Amino acid sequence: MVNTDMLTDIINGSRGISAMIIFIVSFLMILSSSSVLNQITDSALGQITKTNDTFSMNGAISSLVLGLPVNITTVDMNNVQKFILSGDWKMNVDKGNLTDFTASFYTGPVNGGTSNHTHQLGDFRVDSNKNGSYTPIQISPDRSVSISGILVVGTNGNSAWNDVNATINVMKGRTISIDLADGDTERHFMGQQIYGIVKGLEI
Numbered sequence: 680m681v682n683t684d685m686l687t688d689i690i691n692g693s694r695g696i697s698a699m700i701i702f703i704v705s706f707l708m709i710l711s712s713s714s715v716l717n718q719i720t721d722s723a724l725g726q727i728t729k730t731n732d733t734f735s736m737n738g739a740i741s742s743l744v745l746g747l748p749v750n751i752t753t754v755d756m757n758n759v760q761k762f763i764l765s766g767d768w769k770m771n772v773d774k775g776n777l778t779d780f781t782a783s784f785y786t787g788p789v790n791g792g793t794s795n796h797t798h799q800l801g802d803f804r805v806d807s808n809k810n811g812s813y814t815p816i817q818i819s820p821d822r823s824v825s826i827s828g829i830l831v832v833g834t835n836g837n838s839a840w841n842d843v844n845a846t847i848n849v850m851k852g853r854t855i856s857i858d859l860a861d862g863d864t865e866r867h868f869m870g871q872q873i874y875g876i877v878k879g880l881e882i
Contacts, residue, residue, distance in 0.1 A: 730817040730819055731817060732772065732774055732815050732818075733773050733774055733775075733882070734772050734881060734882045735770065735771045735879075735881045736849065736852075736879060736880045737769040737878055738768055738769075738875050738877040738878040738879070739768075739875050739876050740767060740782060740874075740875040741764070741765055741874065741875055741876060742763075742873045742875065743761055743762070743763060744761070744762040744764060744786070744869055744871050744873075745760070745761055745762075745869060745871065746760030747759065747869050747871075749866070749870075761788065761789045762786050762788055763786065763787060763788075763789055764785070764798075765785050765786075766797075767782070767784070768781065768782035768855065768857075768875060769782075770847070772824075775815025775816050776813075777803060777805050777826060777828075780800070780801070780803040780826075780830070780847065781801045782798075782800040782801075782873075783799050783800075784797065784873075785797050796835050797835055797836070798832060798833060798834055798839075799832070800831070800832055800833075800845075800857070802830055802831040803826075803828055803829075803830040803845070803847075804828050804830070805826060805827070806827045806828045806829075818849075821852075822849070822851050822852025823848075823849060823850055823851055823852070824849045825846065826847045827844075827845070828844075828845060829842045829843060829844055831843065832859065832864055839867075840863055840864050840865070843863040843864055844860035844863055845857065845860065849877060852877055852880050853876065854874065854875070854876055854877065855875045855877060856875075857872060857874075858872045858873075859873070
């Protein structure tokens with residue numbers, strides 16, 4: 680006949696051992712997870728605490744241009760003509776050199792008029808320094824980058840304006856602004872910047 684007190688001690692001892700095993704396994708799993716998390720965090724921090732000269736990004740054009748005459752001082756938002764700009768853009772930089780920047784977007788009046796058309800931006804050539812050299816393009820730790828140069832603006836797939844002075848600004852890896860020199864495009868964009876968002880960024 681089994682001694683009940685002895686059986687109770689065995690069961691309690693088994694429970695204690697099982698609990699200890701579970702505790703040890705859980706502790707090791709936490710240490711392992713913490714180690715992996717630290718590695719990921721260190722890797723991510725390593726990317727955002729230094730500049731990078733090789734990266735690619737893309738996004739969407741989503742902007743509004745107001746039909747404003749030159750030197751206007753007040754704007755009647757109810758009656759001013761408005762033009763929607765909607766499309767896509769992409770940028771690639773390799774070892775500090777801009778290898779590609781293109782944008783393609785639809786534009787037309789918000790009232791659905793008949794002047795709908797498309798624009799293409801491409802053949803971007805970065806400004807050189809006074810001595811003819813080029814400053815390497817780098818994206819900053821907060822994911823910002825600014826590039827100035829000249830590009831070609833097309834309309835409906837055909838070249839419309841060549842050698843258009845332009846500045847591209849990406850702010851904190853979230854938004855983009857494209858500033859085209861007003862005089863170089865015959866005021867086609869009314870002296871207003873084209874805005875968009877960043878959808879993808881690889882460093």
